[in-house]
Amino acid sequence: xxxxxxxxxxxxxxxxxxxxxxxxxxxxxxxxxxVLRIDGPRSPKGDVLARHKSSLCLDLKxxxxxxxxxxxxxxxxxxxxxxxxxxxxxxxxxxxEVLLKRNPRLVVARLTGFRRDGKYRDxxxxxxxxxxxxxxxxxxxxxxxTPLPPANLLGDFAGGGAMCVLGILMxxxxxxxxxxxxxxxxxxxxxxxxxAYLATMPRLATKTAFWNAARGENVLDGGCxxxxxxxxxxxxxxxxxxxxxVAVGALEPRFYDALLRGLGLDPATLPPREDKTQWPALRSVxxxxxxxxxxxxxEGVFDGLDACVTPVLGQAELEREGFLQRLPVHMSHxxxxxxxxxxxxxxxxxxxxxxGGEEVLSEWTxxxxxxxxxxxxxxxxxxxxxxx
Amino acid sequence: xxGPPPLLGxxxxxxxxxxxxxxxxxxxxxxxxxVLRVDRAVPxxxxxxxxxxxxxxxxxxxxxKASIAVDLKTPRGVALIRxxxxxxxxxxxxxxxxxxxxxxxxxxELCALNPRLIYARMTGFRRDGRYSAxxxxxxxxxxxxxxxxxxxRSGDKPHPPWNILADFAGGGATLFQGVLLALVSxxxxxxxxxxxxxxxxxxSYLATxxRYALKTPLGDKGRGRNLLDGGCxxxxxxxxxxxxxVAVGALEPHFFAVLxKGMGLDPSWDTRRDDRAMWPELRDLFxxxxxxxxxxxxxxxxxxxxxxxxxVLEYPELEARAxxxxxxxxxxxxxxxxxxxxxxxxKDPSIQGQGSGLSGGGYxxxxxxxxxxxxxxxxxxxxxNSGKNYDVEKGGLVWKSxx
Numbered sequence: 001x002x003x004x005x006x007x008x009x010x011x012x013x014x015x016x017x018x019x020x021x022x023x024x025x026x027x028x029x030x031x032x033x034x035v036l037r038i039d040g041p042r043s044p045k046g047d048v049l050a051r052h053k054s055s056l057c058l059d060l061k062x063x064x065x066x067x068x069x070x071x072x073x074x075x076x077x078x079x080x081x082x083x084x085x086x087x088x089x090x091x092x093x094x095x096x097e098v099l100l101k102r103n104p105r106l107v108v109a110r111l112t113g114f115r116r117d118g119k120y121r122d123x124x125x126x127x128x129x130x131x132x133x134x135x136x137x138x139x140x141x142x143x144x145x146t147p148l149p150p151a152n153l154l155g156d157f158a159g160g161g162a163m164c165v166l167g168i169l170m171x172x173x174x175x176x177x178x179x180x181x182x183x184x185x186x187x188x189x190x191x192x193x194x195x196a197y198l199a200t201m202p203r204l205a206t207k208t209a210f211w212n213a214a215r216g217e218n219v220l221d222g223g224c225x226x227x228x229x230x231x232x233x234x235x236x237x238x239x240x241x242x243x244x245x246v247a248v249g250a251l252e253p254r255f256y257d258a259l260l261r262g263l264g265l266d267p268a269t270l271p272p273r274e275d276k277t278q279w280p281a282l283r284s285v286x287x288x289x290x291x292x293x294x295x296x297x298x299e300g301v302f303d304g305l306d307a308c309v310t311p312v313l314g315q316a317e318l319e320r321e322g323f324l325q326r327l328p329v330h331m332s333h334x335x336x337x338x339x340x341x342x343x344x345x346x347x348x349x350x351x352x353x354x355x356g357g358e359e360v361l362s363e364w365t366x367x368x369x370x371x372x373x374x375x376x377x378x379x380x381x382x383x384x385x386x387x388x
Numbered sequence: 389x390x391g392p393p394p395l396l397g398x399x400x401x402x403x404x405x406x407x408x409x410x411x412x413x414x415x416x417x418x419x420x421x422x423v424l425r426v427d428r429a430v431p432x433x434x435x436x437x438x439x440x441x442x443x444x445x446x447x448x449x450x451x452x453k454a455s456i457a458v459d460l461k462t463p464r465g466v467a468l469i470r471x472x473x474x475x476x477x478x479x480x481x482x483x484x485x486x487x488x489x490x491x492x493x494x495x496x497e498l499c500a501l502n503p504r505l506i507y508a509r510m511t512g513f514r515r516d517g518r519y520s521a522x523x524x525x526x527x528x529x530x531x532x533x534x535x536x537x538x539x540x541r542s543g544d545k546p547h548p549p550w551n552i553l554a555d556f557a558g559g560g561a562t563l564f565q566g567v568l569l570a571l572v573s574x575x576x577x578x579x580x581x582x583x584x585x586x587x588x589x590x591x592s593y594l595a596t597x598x599r600y601a602l603k604t605p606l607g608d609k610g611r612g613r614n615l616l617d618g619g620c621x622x623x624x625x626x627x628x629x630x631x632x633x634v635a636v637g638a639l640e641p642h643f644f645a646v647l648x649k650g651m652g653l654d655p656s657w658d659t660r661r662d663d664r665a666m667w668p669e670l671r672d673l674f675x676x677x678x679x680x681x682x683x684x685x686x687x688x689x690x691x692x693x694x695x696x697x698x699x700v701l702e703y704p705e706l707e708a709r710a711x712x713x714x715x716x717x718x719x720x721x722x723x724x725x726x727x728x729x730x731x732x733x734x735k736d737p738s739i740q741g742q743g744s745g746l747s748g749g750g751y752x753x754x755x756x757x758x759x760x761x762x763x764x765x766x767x768x769x770x771x772x773n774s775g776k777n778y779d780v781e782k783g784g785l786v787w788k789s790x791x
């Protein structure tokens with residue numbers, strides 16, 4: 001029998017933003033936390049990373065509405081702040097001066113692109129900029145091309161929202177440790193340090209003899225013929241004009257041998273792969289070979305072989321074949337919430353501003369509409385003056 | 389004054405591997421856990437009476453860790469691991485499905501022995517999927533997850549970013565996330581559990597946003613032709629006159645206007661850029677314009693503005709020049725209970741991490757030889773001593789008691 005998800009009972013307030021902040025809230029919600037998104041008059045619409053969340057409309061620039069947030073935070077476990085440095089403070093919501101004083105158990109998780117204390121802290125930027133100043137972007141992309149980030153996966157998500165999650169979880173663990181006396185703290189994640197940390201191994205590798213070639217000319221960054229993708233012959237059944245590819249990752253000698261066998265290549269006819277000057281020639285041979293069969297035919301050859309050759313599957317075909325999107329990590333005893341089919345696996349449902357938030361407000365604080373709070377004409381919740 | 393790092397007191401047994409397993413172990417070690425790596429025994433070299441060290445393994449993600457060498461093919465070697473597993477908080481299993489079970493060290497044995505144990509298993513492919521028994525690497529896991537199909541220029545083949553996305557982000561970091569979730573859960577229930585991460589689901593989950601975007605105007609133009617994947621001229625990198633690069637991310641209209649002014653372009657581009665048919669021309673214009681000045685000159689124009697234009701910095705300059713803010717810091721900052729510092733000589737531990745930092749400041753790998761430092765850890769954790777609790781045989785530690 002399994003128990004409730006690992007973050008059951010944890011209350012999260014997520015100040016609405018786009019991409020990294022909502023992704024952080026999404027992970028927490030998927031693992032069972034109750035996540036309340038605060039939407040203001042200027043908050044973005046159309047955030048698609050919203051499953052399992054509720055929304056409450058507040059105007060943080062309007063003190064009686066801000067008071068509602070303060071009441072929520074007095075009883076919350078986590079706040080996600082996606083704003084530029086100083087914004088929360090200017091709203092009268094300073095983590096140290098206000099929030100942690102009212103609720104010392106609170107984990108205030110602040111997520112920025114640039115470092116909060118760095119030279120770019122007041123500058124606007126996006127994923128590509130954070131990766132650029134972290135050094136990571138200088139390692140990515142083909143040699144003949146300019147550096148190319150992997151969409152916005154590395155800064156916004158892997159090095160941003162996901163890192164913020166790790167900080168929140170560590171703070172929750174620390175909070176419960178005996179020595180801590182149940183104290184929360186401020187957690188600060190930024191996408192420069194988050195992405196730099198993820199790139200630790202490539203960074204360390206560039207100081208070693210074999211791995212210090214220019215961008216795109218190393219073993220794991222596309223420089224190496226047996227660690228790359230290859231175009232296959234066009235299939236009749238596939239929509240015309242759509243290219244198909246295989247991915248080859250045959251690093252170890254025995255896997256490389258299996259690769260050659262699968263391709264029908266006699267190693268004796270090929271240059272030794274240790275000789276880097278021969279890599280262009282080797283690449284041409286592999287390119288020509290892979291172009292001889294369709295991707296499906298290559299799957300027939302390599303599936304089940306230890307040659308590290310797999311098809312590059314497209315999203316549309318995965319969906320057609322019923323591939324189930326799963327949570328990133330499975331827990332045997334306290335599993336997270338399965339991703340609902342049709343609701344957040346291939347499309348993200350949006351969460352309407354104000355949907356479900358009043359129930360959460362009432363559950364956390366005991367507040368009732370018309371008694372403790374009321375709503376303006378535009379649906380913003382405001383604290384009612386206490387009757388004298 | 390800062391408090392102890394968040395995972396101080398957590399004991400981790402990490403079976404040696406490459407990349408994802410060690411990365412999870414490194415995250416744990418950086419957070420203050422005590423991590424003991426289990427390596428293969430090399431007779432005459434590991435735990436040698438002469439005190440010499442064996443040749444370090446290729447694993448560079450070794451900071452703060454110690455190692456013991458154990459021959460898992462001998463019953464008394466396995467017995468030692470079993471005794472250890474009874475006493476640790478986390479075990480990292482980087483092997484293909486079934487390997488540890490065959491040795492009698494699977495979750496059903498060890499979690500019964502130690503109900504508080506968090507048994508953390510890392511694989512590339514799904515444990516229950518069609519590729520579960522196949523060898524693979526980062527590029528393969530990304531390939532079958534659907535994430536790789538989103539990456540790379542439109543004229544080119546799909547191109548992964550080194551092995552960062554599957555091995556580390558979708559692999560080791562995701563396993564670490566599972567361990568943390570299990571620690572949170574254990575604080576309530578008192579029980580450990582099995583945590584399983586695989587790099588297919590790890591990478592796919594990280595790619596949630598672009599996957600949804602495929603069905604919207606934001607992402608439906610094909611690989612490399614969208615807003616955030618290299619298709620858009622005002623979200624890309626450009627070469628400068630001195631052969632270096634700048635990164636442009638000026639998505640919002642007000643940011644684009646600042647960029648356009650700094651580049652000296654015609655104001656009509658502020659509206660013309662909304663027409664995708666103009667993008668090839670805009671791209672050519674950006675290419676030519678950025679090539680007309682050096683990277684430093686562009687930096688002087690755009691630093692401190694909201695143009696979303698930043699230099700693409702390289703590691704040698706980040707390492708060498710203080711103003712470049714290349715000091716390596718913990719993955720995430722905890723102001724009260726910071727993780728361990730990476731750079732040396734930190735001024736503010738609550739921001740830069742606590743402790744003395746590492747030689748090389750996170751730019752140079754620190755090798756860990758099999759067997760190095762591990763016996764001291766056994767003594768510290770459990771009061772174990774050679775000759776009393778275990779012996780050394782053919783370079784590996786073996787459990788002393790009769791089985």
